[in-house]
Amino acid sequence: MSTSPSNQPERRARLGDLSEEEVLRIILPLMAVPDERVLVGPGDDAAVMSAGDGRFVTSTDASMRNIDWRDDWSSGDEVGRKIVAQNLADVAAMGAVPAGLLVTLLAGADTEIAWVEDLARGIGESCLEAGCPVLGGDLGGAPAGVVVLSVTSFGDLQGRAPVLRSGAQRGDVVAVAGSLGRSGAGLALLHNAPSDLSAKKAAQELIDLHRVPRPPLAAGPRAAEAGAHALIDISDGLIRDAGRVASASGVRVSLFSEQLAADVDAISAVWGRTKALEMVLTGGEEHALLAFFPPNISLPDGFRRIGEVTVGTGVTVDGERRQGGGWDHFGG
């Protein structure tokens, strides 16, 4: 007979069992990405970064358990990879390359250390893939059950002008890099999969992309080099984010469903064509890049045409005015 209590579940270590410094000693090595641009890294009052061309791009994006993710749908690793993708997509949407990240974690003392390690590993591996050092962050408490992640990202324009939302012009070609609607289609599957689901492999791909979006980060700087007039990442849905460019630029964005056929096809095996088109138009959290190019250039690698810029306001699909859809944080 064994003396070990193997029939009892082992109590897994929680944040409240360790000091802040012990937690940092576990997670910082998991997020170490050596980079000579980092002049002072984690561990002091602040980090110091060299700014390649005398400027830096910065953005920030936060997530909260049970609002932005569910632990029964996403692992810590996936939550970490997703928040890095979201943040670096904002940097790419200015035409910049990733230059660094700050990571803040506020979590209840009941949070499992193993989950925090998994999170840090996902952040670290995504940053390594993107060539993006983790410069530091903040670690703090929260009420039991609450977990908050807040990330700030940095980018380097490498001498290029930033590509804003406000530069789209009449006649511009509207083009997208990266997939559309799949993250939203995957989320819909997690909420409520069709009972007669036959396309299991396609469905799993949609769910995977919802858990870990794959923004085409290199396409941002490529669009800037090619002379894009405007650039945005699609975080809240194609119509909503195209509408932001329309509004900032004082133009109309005219989309054509025929040019979205490949995006619709990838989803229609699971959800049917009508729902699939709606998901392509309004699904968020995919972080494709939407660019507006002058009509006389050939589109850079990875971009495909989905519409054009015309006189007017707002967004149309096949000539019909479309509004809203997509995601609003307060649902107003």
Added chain:
Amino acid sequence: MSTSPSNQPERRARLGDLSEEEVLRIILPLMAVPDERVLVGPGDDAAVMSAGDGRFVTSTDASMRNIDWRDDWSSGDEVGRKIVAQNLADVAAMGAVPAGLLVTLLAGADTEIAWVEDLARGIGESCLEAGCPVLGGDLGGAPAGVVVLSVTSFGDLQGRAPVLRSGAQRGDVVAVAGSLGRSGAGLALLHNAPSDLSAKKAAQELIDLHRVPRPPLAAGPRAAEAGAHALIDISDGLIRDAGRVASASGVRVSLFSEQLAADVDAISAVWGRTKALEMVLTGGEEHALLAFFPPNISLPDGFRRIGEVTVGTGVTVDGERRQGGGWDHFGG
């Protein structure tokens, strides 16, 4: 008889009544600090900042309702001022001047708009005082009752080397700029004021400083210019933060209670001498700057001597070894 329901409390507007864009339209103007270093401000995918000397300093610090503040003790304005002070103190503790701020607010739909406006006003006014533009941020939802603030700060070293925690040397003078122990003494009053409290004015000053710390931001760059070997802001208590420098520099920090007499005096009218000394040694959230100067220089404006660097490890007070105290986020 009036037809207005004046005996019924008016339902005050909540975040859930507005869209994200409507909330931004209210709060962004309250945080506008014009600054020519901001090349792209709030409203695009990311901000773009010029980096004065080709580098930038960055740090991040978050706060959560009912963990880091209580609404019955602090107004939104005070919460906003405090998080700006905390973040800019980290920048000053590298020897840098404030250059910018990103602000993230995650809040439940039940959060009152009036509170959010008050918060934004406090952040905006503190940033204006510090000459620090708000570059952007993130706005997101949270479960009912939850409010999270996450701020990232930027600083400009103006060509100076950053002053780290690791540079203290045997023989250095230990000096402090800003007050000590008062924030902790104020917090203790909020928790449990002595019933025979006579020094009401002194007590109110302590509480005010707990609500809104006043870090001596300009003393950081002054210390750097004067040749400080090491610099840290006291966020978690004098002994704990001095211990961080001792550990990073491989030295002992020897403090003398006699040299802390002025700090003790300011608190002892309220709490008595014994408790007052303990508060000066371990009280956090005051964000005084602790600097380590070579012995042959005269201390820059605002700094007073409180000890010296000797051979050994850790922190002593009047020759006796002291450990811990102060604040650990997970209480481990």
